[in-house]
Amino acid sequence: MSLLDPRIERHLIADQGEVVIDEVRKHWAAIVGASLELFAGTVVLLLAFFARQAWWLPLILGGAIVLHAWWRILEQRMDRLVITNMRVFRVHGILSQRIATMPLSRILDVSVHKPIVGRMVGFGHFVFESAAQEQGLREVRFVGDPDERGLTIQRVIQQAGLRGFVAQQPLPLSQAPVRMPPRPPLPAPDWRDSQDYPTAPVPPFHPDRTTTAPIDLPR
Numbered sequence: 001m002s003l004l005d006p007r008i009e010r011h012l013i014a015d016q017g018e019v020v021i022d023e024v025r026k027h028w029a030a031i032v033g034a035s036l037e038l039f040a041g042t043v044v045l046l047l048a049f050f051a052r053q054a055w056w057l058p059l060i061l062g063g064a065i066v067l068h069a070w071w072r073i074l075e076q077r078m079d080r081l082v083i084t085n086m087r088v089f090r091v092h093g094i095l096s097q098r099i100a101t102m103p104l105s106r107i108l109d110v111s112v113h114k115p116i117v118g119r120m121v122g123f124g125h126f127v128f129e130s131a132a133q134e135q136g137l138r139e140v141r142f143v144g145d146p147d148e149r150g151l152t153i154q155r156v157i158q159q160a161g162l163r164g165f166v167a168q169q170p171l172p173l174s175q176a177p178v179r180m181p182p183r184p185p186l187p188a189p190d191w192r193d194s195q196d197y198p199t200a201p202v203p204p205f206h207p208d209r210t211t212t213a214p215i216d217l218p219r
Helices: 028-049 056-077 116-121 146-159
Strands: 020-025 080-084 087-092 098-103 107-113 123-130 139-144
Touching: 020 139, 020 146, 028 056, 028 116, 028 139, 080 146, 107 146, 116 123, 123 146, 139 146
Parallel strands: none
Antiparallel strands: 020 080, 080 087, 087 098, 107 123, 123 139
């Protein structure tokens, strides 16, 4: 394998059955600026063969521009967005390689931005909305055929059964509402058996002991 190959297969979790669904390379529009810089550096470098004095100046300047342009081209070539059946991750970097990973369960939405030039030549920019924003993967620029790639990500999420998983998962214990067990119904009070409110015994009625004298009421 070449040193400039990102070697995607070594980053897969093979023992868990992870497979690559799509490997997205940068659109050719990503290297237009670097290609123009390479052309300008080549022109400056050729001036060294026609300069009689200070020929070393265009040689050094042109060589630096050419090297910088090639570095930018290789940087775009090594940048890959990989869609698997378990996650989405990005591998980029030339000498030091960096990897940003986002599981499918964290992806809330994928926005596609297509500028006017992108609509003409067929590229767009991806913006991933996730539960926790991963650095280096939130925005992926110059994605070729963005509509089809966006649908691919949506299909993988649907097939994995994770659409709406984040919204349906239970809240943590610190935020979950506390549910009290229902109280058993209280028995109906029986005042005949109550001892909290004792009543005086009612004397039996005797007609001979009943007075019929008038009662003087206060005026």
